[in-house]
Amino acid sequence: MTSSTSSSRGIYLRVLVAIALGMGASLGLVRLFTFVGGASAETILPEVTEARAALPRIVAEEKDVVLAFGSSMTDAAFGARQFDREMAAQGVEVKSFNFGFGGLNPYFQDYLARRVREAFDEADRRLSLAIVEFTPLQNTKTRYRRALPLVDSYVAMLASDAEIGELVLREPTVGIQTANVRYLRNGISAEMLTWFFGSEVLFPAEQPNSGLPRDEEAERTLEELGPELDRRFDEDYPDYVESAWSWEWQGAGTIPEERSPETLALFEQYYAALRNDRRMADDRLWRIHSADVENLDFEEELLAAFVRIVKTFQAFSDRVAIVVMPRNHAWIGRTPEGEARMRAALHRIREETGATVYDFEDTPRITPEMFADTTHLARYSGDVAYTSLLVEAFAPLFSR
Amino acid sequence: MIFNTPIFFLFFVVFLTLYGLVVLSRRPRILLIVVSSLVFYGAWNYRFIPLLVGSAAADYFIAQAIGATADRRARKAWVTLSIAINLGVLALFKYADFALQSVADLVSAFGVEPDLPTLAWVLPVGISFYTFQSLSYTIDVYRGTLEPRRGLMEFVAAVSFFPQLVAGPILRARQILPQMHAIPVPTWGDAKHGFVLVTAGVFKKTLADLLAAPAAKAFDSAETVSVLETWTGVVAFAGQIYGDFAGYTDMAIGIALLLGFRIPANFHLPYFAVSPVDFWRRWHISLSSWLRDYLYISLGGNRTGSRTRNVLITMLLGGLWHGAAWTFVAWGAFHGLLITASHGLSRIGALSAFHGGRSRGIALLKWAATFYLVLVGWVLFRATSLDGAGAVLARMHGLGALAEPGGQAVTVLVLTVVSLLVMQLMDLFVIKKGAWLEGKAWLLWPFLIFFQGLCLLFGEPSDDFIYFQF
Known part of the structure; x- marks a missing residue:
């Protein structure tokens, strides 16, 4: 090996080491940010x-x-x-x-x-x-387009290792991106973070407005009843607190017979208020x-x-x-x-x-x-x- | 393969490992560059690889033929063949449908509905870049400013060199061929500068992608928007196109530098320009200088009497180079008129104080007027039709706009302007203080890691570069 070959190898090795360390540190920053922000599959799709x-x-x-x-x-x-x-x-x-x-x-x-x-x-x-x-x-196509920023993250969270491997072979660009999100970014893609933090600013006028007047009485009812219904739920189902067995999809609390007539009456009022013309x-x-x-x-x-x-x-x-x-x-x-x-x-x-x-x-x-x-x-x-x-x-x- | 994606990162690490640590002699390294560049190109559409290699090979052999003869007519015939092949390929893939559609529109204006076929062919990525680059070689050999070079593989490596293959800068043969022959090795200083440029490029591309949404709101929204939102959208597009293209260029130059190759700058703070002529000295420098050297000068250049015509033809074709649509033609014509008008105004003695003025007030005025005109140009460039461009221009000036802006409009405007400014200031910093930063290791690496981390956190890293479509 000549000395010039050796020095040429040295510089490229140095470049490669700098790339590896730099990218590792940058990804470390990403992991730190998502960790501090509590972003993970558990918090995004709980x-x-x-x-x-x-x-x-x-x-x-x-x-x-x-x-x-x-x-x-x-x-x-x-x-x-x-x-x-x-x-x-x-x-x-x-x-x-x-x-x-x-x-x-x-x-x-x-x-x-x-x-x-x-x-x-x-x-x-x-x-x-x-x-x-x-x-x-x-x-619909509209729904599909709106979900595009989430694709990398959701697929990274929901796909199996074997499916990601197949994706890498079938569509290398997409597959490697998905593998990167899953294995190096804890399931959180840049698009998802951008969408999460920036949608208010990036898509500011997206909330269409019917122009109908706000139903002040209905809104007051909702503000009052919301916390009250939560309180009653905690009272009726004390075991739910800290339970990993979500009441919603198990169905507990969804049977009228398990709730008091007063609570059911409050729910009726609550939903009636929710159905005000402006909101609907x-x-x-x-x-x-x-x-x-x-x-x-x-x-x-x-x-x-x-x-x-x-x-x-x-x-x-x-x-x-x-x-x-x-x-x-x-x-x-x-x-x-x-x-x-x-x-x-x-x-x-x-x-x-x-x-x-x-x-x-x-x-x-x-x-x-x-x-x-x-x-x-x-x-x-x-x-x-x-x-x-x-x-x-x-x-x-x-x-x- | 897009530079700021994981797949390119893997590709580059593998390439650099082979190139720098395994394949050490010159010819195998050239072969490695060719193979890797074709893999890089084939990631989009492998079916166009023969087109890329074929057009490069044709120019290589034509240049040999030109160099082999002193007969002027034969030399001219060979260079004409090269121009015909390159522009023919470009015309077929890029302009055929546009021409057919334009003929159909023209005929239908007279009440006849023609049944013309359309090709609907996929446009090969980077075709406008590599054909111009390859063409410059045969023209230079024809003009006698460059000797034909031996080594087909070297030439194909130069044309297909992956850092600049799909969106430039458009390298001249005399810039890249000697380097491809010598296979340069970077210094550690080159590498550090390369890292700075790659980081600046990724950062600009990230901002560009974020600016796409407010730009789309002004240009693509089915509903009309306010004056404020229209201006925001137009400024956002100015930032998007700059961040996207200059970001790509920075990455290309930086990546090449990590390998030891030097590619000249393609941008120089274009939004600080103080006249349309100044703008074109700063924007897409490799294209404007190509058009100047190979088209404008061929048309007669600054010769009295034909200057205006030559400027207009050059800019018109420069516009058309960007895309097969009347909006691009209009954009080129608009800039041609601006440059012609600038030349005309500079000859008016009463305005000499303004032209030559060095006071800050005059400079500010000239900058503001230039920036406004550049923005108007971007409307033509970004709009999907001339009618659409007209509507956006009207809304910018209060016609047909909503009276009240939507929520967050002021915030979006502020963020848009800040993004544009940050991109320009980052460039200014790299130009003025880059060497200083590269000399302070304790600052350089945290700086690069911070910005890379920021780019990994936010953005749309899978978005294509706008200039890929040209």
Whole structure:
């Protein structure tokens, strides 16, 4: 080796060491920032993390297991304990769980469905019934675009190591980026941080305003009743505090019989105040703006992901049903094009999965007074009626 | 492959390890540069690799042919062939659909609906950059300012050299070929400067990506916006295009420097320009000097009587180089008119005090007027149609704008202006104090780590560079 070759090697080695140390230190800063800020999968998707952690216990259940899998609309509307009770009254013993999570479109839900399947497969267990919610507003192009800043983080949090490995081989740029987010950044991508801290400034005029006057009395009622209802919950369910077993998706507290008449009356007042015209009109505009809820211009990637979700459940479930949740007809309309697209999407889903679609969109049993806003059902009224509808629809499946 | 992504980081670390520690002799290193550059390019679309290699090889052999003959007609025929091949490829991929659509629009204006085909071909990334770079070689050989060089591999390595392949700077053959022949080794000082430039580039690119949202609000929003938000959007785009392109350039120069190669600067504080002519001396210097040397001078340059025409043709084609759309043509024409007007005004004796004035007030006035005109130009550049550009220009001046800005409008404006200023000040710092910083190790490394950490924390690192599409 000549001295010039040796010195050339020396300089490049020095450059490589500087790159490694510099990048290591910079990533250390990122980890420090996210650690101090408390950003992690546990804080960003707490319910999902909790549900995944609970899967070993779920698959160990003695009774047949039922999962209601979907969006925040399922989260709000499916009363697991009520479902189990009413099913038992019909002679069907099951243990159900609410796997409804806000903020996950089908692209992300697809990963979660695979994690659920893995847990059942590992335990050599089958799911008795999967109730999979098709949420039209979660499948639109608008919704898809809005979720793009979250893709790297959510996939990094929800994908398995093997899936990330496959992604690296299939799409190296995306795969290496995802692996970087998962293994070096604790699941937190730069896009997610930017979106989290900067959306107020970067997308400042995104909250559409109906221009209706603020209902001062309703707002006062909400301010007064909110803390009061929280206090009563803590009183009624002291065991919930510090519990990792989330009451919401287990369904505790969602059965009217477990609450006092006074508390139920307060809830009624609370939801009535929530449904004031200004809030509902603003909420409708927000759903149009953020999810194209009336025109439903569907994103192919999301519809394909939904089909994959159903197929994933079909692979380890005895029964798979697709449900379309009740629509708040007083506030959410649909354009003729939107209606045609909805019918076409449901037809495609039926064709590609062979699953039955239970369409509750127009059920007369759910009225606009049973909603908390333009899309979510209210607790102790809407959820009760909807859960009963599910029992009526699915109990007969178990006797066949 | 985008510089500020994990995959490029891995690519570069692997390349540098092989280049610096394993492959030590000259010819294998050149081969490594070629192979790695093609892998880098192929990451976008491997099907265009033959186009890149083919056009470079054609220019290499044409230059050999030019060098081999003293016959002026033969030399001219060879260089014409080179121009035809390079511009033909460019025309086919980049301008064919634009031309067909323009013909269709023209004919339909007379009430006839023509049924013209469209190619709808994917535009090869960086085609405008590498064809110009390759073309400069044959023209230089034709003009006798450069001897044809032996070694096809060396030439392909120079044209495809990955740091500058897809978005420049447009290197002249005489700048890169001797380096490719010598295979330089960086000093530790070069490396430190390279790290500073890469960090400055990543930082500018991060800010540019953050400015995309307010720019899009002014240009792409289906709803109309206020005067304030329109100005914010236009200033944001000025920052976005600068941060994006100058950021890419800084990274390219810095990465090349880490390998030992020197690439000349492509920007010099363009928003500090005090006239349109001054702006073009500071903005995309490698393109403006290419157009000057190979187009403007070929047209006759400053010869009396044809200067205005030559400026206008050069700027018009410079605009068209950026993209196949009338908005780019209008942008080029606008800057051509500005430069022509500047030349005209400079000849008016009554304005000599203004032109030659050195007072701060006059300088400020000249800067403000230039910046305003540059912003107007950016509206033409960014808008997706001439109608759209007209609407944004009207809103900037109060016509058709919303009376009340949306929430956070003032905050966004302040952040936008601060971002633009920070980018320029960072450049000023690197120019004026870069050497000083590089001499203080205790300050240099924390400085670089802090800014790299900041860029890793925020931004949209998967966003393409705007100039890739040109």
